[in-house]
Amino acid sequence: MLLGILITALYLLCILLAPLTGSAEAAGNAVMEGAQAAIPFVLSIAGGICLWSGVLELLERCGASAALAGRLQPLLRRLYPRSAREEEILSALTENLSANLLGLGNAATPAGIRAAKGMAALGEPARDELCTLVVLNTASLQLLPAMIASIRAAAGAASAFDILPAVWLSSAVSVSCGLLAAALFRRLWR
Amino acid sequence: MKSLGALTAPLLICSAMLAAALRGVDVYDALLTGARRGMKTAVEILPALLVLYPLIYLLRASGLLELLGQCLSPLLQALGVPEETAPLMLLRPISGSGALSVASDIISRAGPDSLAGRTAAVMLGSSETTFYVAAVYLSAAGVKNSRWAIPAALCADLACFLSSAWVCRLLWG
Known part of the structure; x- marks a missing residue:
């Protein structure tokens, strides 16, 4: 709904602006060009997405999620001291985090929602932890950004994966700042 | 190596x-x-990209993206962020497909190995669609008052954009 209003407003703005910048003709052709360009773009990254989905499937089948889970639980107990006491919430949190790390969005969301529902049911004591869960899920924890690598490869990058260290570092900074902000706001919020 | x-x-x-x-x-x-x-x-x-690509092309052709870049460039330059990434930073928390479209546009125009192209890729890879994800979780859990969740999540996004720009400048600038 909100997105629809935003799109409409941006179209209007462009139509009003184009004659002023002397680019009415270019703007007139742009929409058709854009629609046409969307198809080859998706085709150009589809191959990469398929290949890396296969690698993720391999990791899933050899139990990478379970192996990660064991290592993640001590961390989760510290992050969510109240909720982690409930066995069901802890397992949902673990599934959510390991799926996020592996980049399995389709598995991360249902598990995260289960954890969020469990926390909401705990009421007052867990409401800060529920906010933390939201903050962690709105930051990216993905270790292998396959979609971005596919886009770079399709655009002719010399080495599609050479941005990996930068992505990891930036994700780490983002998550740390999110948790820091969470720790700060939790104390200030009334 | x-x-x-x-x-x-x-x-x-x-x-x-x-x-x-x-x-x-x-x-x-x-x-x-x-x-x-x-x-x-x-x-x-594909469907979302088919809706959003024409808009991105229109934004660029009409000169609106350039105008936005010019307005924000003093601030972005001071922060050391490539000004091409301005629309990506504005769109990223709101729409995942929109961010994907804008980022791919930046990457193909500036070149995947240019500083702006790399910065866009790292920004896209180290962030999430904040408002969308928060809405999914909060509404599923039946939470009406999200308290500090959104402000904290936006702090994380801001940190992500700045660190993406700085790390890329450090490594490839």
């Missing part, structure tokens, strides 16, 4: 295959299943 970096993709794939084979997983079947899921993903993102 350099050739090892160049071989990142086949090395990653091969280690996953090896790990799976050692655990008795049918490697070929797993890759096929993954490829099928990948096709589904590609088909699922």
Whole structure:
């Protein structure tokens, strides 16, 4: 709904602006060009997405999620001291985090929602932890950004994966700042 | 070391295959299943891109993107962020497909190995669609008052954008 209003407003703005910048003709052709360009773009990254989905499937089948889970639980107990006491919430949190790390969005969301529902049911004591869960899920924890690598490869990058260290570092900074902000706001919020 | 970096993709794939084979997983079947899921993903993102690509092209052709860049460039320059990434930073928390469209546009125009192209890729890869994700979680849990969740999440996004720009400048600037 909100997105629809935003799109409409941006179209209007462009139509009003184009004659002023002397680019009415270019703007007139742009929409058709854009629609046409969307198809080859998706085709150009589809191959990469398929290949890396296969690698993720391999990791899933050899139990990478379970192996990660064991290592993640001590961390989760510290992050969510109240909720982690409930066995069901802890397992949902673990599934959510390991799926996020592996980049399995389709598995991360249902598990995260289960954890969020469990926390909401705990009421007052867990409401800060529920906010933390939201903050962690709105930051990216993905270790292998396959979609971005596919886009770079399709655009002719010399080495599609050479941005990996930068992505990891930036994700780490983002998550740390999110948790820091969470720790700060939790104390200030009334 | 350099050739090892160049071989990142086949090395990653091969280690996953090896790990799976050692655990008795049918490697070929797993890759096929993954490829099928990948096709589904590609088909699922297509409609949104078909709606948003014309808009991105229109934004660029009408001069609005340039205007936005010019307005924000003093601030972005002071922060050391490439001004081409301005629309990406504005759109990223709101729309995942919109961010994907804008980022791919920046990457193909500025070049995947240019500073702006790399910064856009790192920004896209180290952030999430904040408002969308928060809405999904909060509404599923029936939470009406999200308190400090959104402000804290936006702090994380801001940190992500700045650190993406700085790390890229450090490594490839």
